[in-house]
Amino acid sequence: MKKEFIYKHLVQYYETDKMAISHHSNYIRWMEEARTDFMNQIGWDFVKIEETGVMSPVVSLSCKYKNTTTFSDVVEIHTRVKEISGVRLALEYEMYKQDGTLAFTGTSEHCFVNKEGKIVRVKRDFPELFETLSMLSKDNED
């Protein structure tokens, strides 16, 4: 089973700053774009999840900026499941420039909450999603 998911982002003019590079805050947004696309690819889009009244806020982030990107670059984002526990999902991302240079690595951690803000146990309440994410996680290397 495929364990790495690829998404491409075309850097926009409005994402550059006066250093003439992509502003560092945009990589956080591209992580979200890649995450949304990843969830679509595994059949669990956020629209469907939010319709059940469940939202998935970010709990933590860590980012390393390795090389700059800029306007009109196509950034290729590789997403993997780092870890899934009963209540938390961790994803990791690598972003590459067209020439193969590594531009960025990052990790995001998420929980799931219901409309009242209470923690949702993925394992119990979304067993199929939990199963899929477990199979994709790095811990579960064949």
Add this chain to the structure above:
Amino acid sequence: MKKEFIYKHLVQYYETDKMAISHHSNYIRWMEEARTDFMNQIGWDFVKIEETGVMSPVVSLSCKYKNTTTFSDVVEIHTRVKEISGVRLALEYEMYKQDGTLAFTGTSEHCFVNKEGKIVRVKRDFPELFETLSMLSKDNED
């Protein structure tokens, strides 16, 4: 009665683009900042309005970019009521640099809708707000 309301915005690094100027899309956001501040100043903050279940989407915008601004500029935004009708509010904005140069002029038009997306008649449903806005409007020059 004061008819012009002043708000100051400090241009941030993340608001610049690779031309080393403030990206033009940010002025739309600064109009919103000034509008929020204006509503606070007249005693009708949006938090209070939204608590009644009423939201105020933008219906139209027009903008003229006269001079550039950039990182660390303090932009002084002057807001006035251009027009208030039973269902629509139009505001106009002038943005100045510290040296007094006019950088931007713009207009925004707003309606008011309830949770079901139905148009709210300000004149009927918020008569005090309507009264205040009417007194502030340019049509009502003394």
Add this chain to the structure above:
Amino acid sequence: MKKEFIYKHLVQYYETDKMAISHHSNYIRWMEEARTDFMNQIGWDFVKIEETGVMSPVVSLSCKYKNTTTFSDVVEIHTRVKEISGVRLALEYEMYKQDGTLAFTGTSEHCFVNKEGKIVRVKRDFPELFETLSMLSKDNED
């Protein structure tokens, strides 16, 4: 010759606001995305233009918000040349939702300046670009 250029934007989570719709400032950014793509399609990408030392700031904008869009909507943006003169380019945009509903119409006006901030006469300095844009302009209907 084709006179209308189509670009698609997938609305991101970070582009929504607490009304649960796409924040109005993002349409300005999508106009820029469509404009960039349009310039690529006619063979004059901004990277190439900026390499000659010429930049193209926005002079004016006008926007009408007809219907809301939200997270995961695919917005189809139709771009046309409204007018090209010796020194100014005006483009117009229509944005449609997947179901064909018109969500937004807008116009942007641009000039061209060199590194010193001086106006560049497109007709004189970029005659081929001027020729292409003229042929695409609405004034030049067959």
Add this chain to the structure above:
Amino acid sequence: MKKEFIYKHLVQYYETDKMAISHHSNYIRWMEEARTDFMNQIGWDFVKIEETGVMSPVVSLSCKYKNTTTFSDVVEIHTRVKEISGVRLALEYEMYKQDGTLAFTGTSEHCFVNKEGKIVRVKRDFPELFETLSMLSKDNED
């Protein structure tokens, strides 16, 4: 000598998302706002630094989201120097809501580069800045 610097950010409507909270990417931008303000407070504003041809890109970030914030919240950001070495500066941030709740903690790491993209040694090339930052660093507790 004061070791903690305080900056306040008023959360804007355009910074919220469809969960009705501040989108997580904005905290990265508020870290930058607080950093800019901190540099001003110690007498080394980025405008002055960039005039010497030196820029300060972000090398890494780490963030923990503890509590949500939303439109019209005043977020109080406390900034401290975590570490300064010959070539790197690490800052840490705590963000509080008006009621004193901790909303966010984060760290950012920066290097300094010249126009050619070469690393600038702060200790050697900006000895006074290095001295100031060293005195402010946590390692240098009295």
